[in-house]
Amino acid sequence: xxxxxxxxxxxxxxxxxxxxxxxxxxxxxxxxxxxxxxxxxxxxxxxxxxxxxxxxxxxxxxxxxxxxxxxxxxxxxxxxxxxxxxxxxxxxxxxxxxxxxxxxxxxxxxxxxxxxxxxxxxxxxxxxxxxxxxxxxxxxxxxxxxxxxxxxxxxxxxxxxxxxxxxxxxxxxxxxxxxxxxxxxxxxxxxxxxxxxxxxxxxxxxxxxxxxxxxxxxxxxxxxxxxxxxxxxxxxxxxxxxxxxxxxxxxxxxxxxxxxxxxxxxxxxxxxxxxxxxxxxxxxxxxxxxxxxxxxxxxxxxxx
Numbered sequence: 001x002x003x004x005x006x007x008x009x010x011x012x013x014x015x016x017x018x019x020x021x022x023x024x025x026x027x028x029x030x031x032x033x034x035x036x037x038x039x040x041x042x043x044x045x046x047x048x049x050x051x052x053x054x055x056x057x058x059x060x061x062x063x064x065x066x067x068x069x070x071x072x073x074x075x076x077x078x079x080x081x082x083x084x085x086x087x088x089x090x091x092x093x094x095x096x097x098x099x100x101x102x103x104x105x106x107x108x109x110x111x112x113x114x115x116x117x118x119x120x121x122x123x124x125x126x127x128x129x130x131x132x133x134x135x136x137x138x139x140x141x142x143x144x145x146x147x148x149x150x151x152x153x154x155x156x157x158x159x160x161x162x163x164x165x166x167x168x169x170x171x172x173x174x175x176x177x178x179x180x181x182x183x184x185x186x187x188x189x190x191x192x193x194x195x196x197x198x199x200x201x202x203x204x205x206x207x208x209x210x211x212x213x214x215x216x217x218x219x220x221x222x223x224x225x226x227x228x229x230x231x232x233x234x235x236x237x238x239x240x241x242x243x244x245x246x247x248x249x250x251x252x253x254x255x256x257x258x259x260x261x262x263x264x265x266x267x268x269x270x271x272x273x274x275x276x277x278x279x280x281x282x283x284x285x286x287x288x289x290x291x292x293x294x295x296x297x298x299x300x301x302x303x304x
Contacts, residue, residue, distance in 0.1 A: 005077055007041035008070035009134070010034050011049060014057060015067055016127070017192065017214070025214040026126050026192075078135025079266070089118040091268055094130035094137025096193035097216045100258075101159070101235030103281040110277055115270060126215050128192055132261055138268040140261045143195050143233060152267075153259040154275050157282025161253040162237045164223050164230035164245055171229075172246040179253055180205040188213045188228035195256050196231040216240055233258075258282065 013023035014034065024031040042048050049063030059067055091111075093099070099122050100107055111120040125131030130140035133148065140146075142153065163177045171177055183205040189196040191212045198206055211228050213219045216236070222228045224244040233256045237247035260275055262268060 001044050003041055003044050005074070007037050007044070008073055010037040011041060011063075011067060012070055012074065014038065014050065015059060019057060022192075022214045025218075074135060075133075078133070081135045090121055091118065091139065091270060091274070092121045092123050092131075092137045093274075094123050094125050094132050094140040096124070096126050096130045096141075096190075098233065098235035098239040099124075099141055100278065100281070101233075101238040103278070104239070107277055107281055110281075111274070114273060114277070118270065120274075126190070126193055129261065130193070132263070138262065139271065139274065142259045142261050143256050144193075146261055150264055151261045152264045153261040155257050155259050156275060156278045157258045158255040159233040159235055159258055159282075160255055161231055161250045162234060162247040163250050164220075164232055164237075164247050166224055166226045167244050167246055169226070169229070169246075171248065174248060176249045176251050178251055182207060182229055182231070184208050186211050186228045188219050188222045188230050190214060190216075190219060195233065200231070200253060220245060 010023065010027065013026050014020055017023045017026055020031045020034050024034045027034065038050060042050075045062075045066065047062045048060050049066050051058045051060050051063075104122060108120050108122070111118070123131055123137050125134065125136050127134055129146050129148065129151070130142060131137040132140040132146075132151065143159075146153065163171065163182060165171045171181060174181075179201055183201065185207055186209050187196060187207045188211045192214065196210070198210060201207065211222065213222060219230060220240060220242050223230050224242065231250065231253070232247075235258075241247075260278060262271060
């Protein structure tokens with residue numbers, strides 16, 4: 001019996017996220033399912049690929065070699081998917097949390113008008129490249145550099161940062177806040193895809209801690225319960241309103257660059273139209289200079 005693609009995908013999810021729990025969230029399945037899939041892979045290969053303890057997960061020597069080959073296999077599978085999707089006239093846009101916010105549906109409608117018969121599909125994937133390197137998307141919406149030289153990114157706009165707190169939090173009564181208002185608090189942030197780090201603050205006005213969460217639902221739940229506050233972009237505020245939480249603009253925080261990323265050696269058809277279309281929509285928010293070039297590997301185009 002040969003290894004299955006889903007088994008290789010599960011292995012790399014554990015390696016990339018660091019835990020079975022985070023891997024399950026990234027794959028939209030359960031921790032038990034990921035564990036069973038890895039066990040099945042090990043039985044197929046006749047060797048252990050992961051060394052597990054109560055606190056850590058690490059690749060075995062054999063697992064290190066298997067993981068390297070698994071990445072190559074999944075890249076080829078992704079290439080096959082891109083070929084098939086393009087043959088069907090679909091362009092898949094990956095995103096981790098909020099796509100293009102309030103502009104998402106407008107861009108889809110504008111695309112449909114300009115490209116009859118070619119669907120623009122938004123695909124959610126909570127990975128650092130929003131499903132691009134996993135073969136789930138042809139283009140990805142990113143708000144931080146992918147750090148992968150195989151990818152090209154182009155800035156399409158910038159978004160204001162918002163503080164996010166529980167509805168009964170004292171900051172919820174304000175119309176806007178400053179970064180210093182969040183000093184001494186615990187902040188929730190997704191380490192795999194988020195744009196919030198302690199670099200936004202200067203001593204001594206820093207958060208007490210950054211609590212790592214995986215996915216927007218876990219992030220919103222922690223904030224609604226008063227366990228943490230958050231800082232995010234305007235797109236999240238538009239895409240994920242929820243009872244029990246409020247979003248407030250952060251007056252002194254730098255805006256977040258929004259970029260589109262794609263494979264350098266395999267740009268999808270209609271890419272130039274898509275980039276121009278998204279830039280035009282985001283420019284309506286006064287989101288800064290959108291007449292910027294594309295650059296390989298993320299570079300300085302995207303940032304926090």
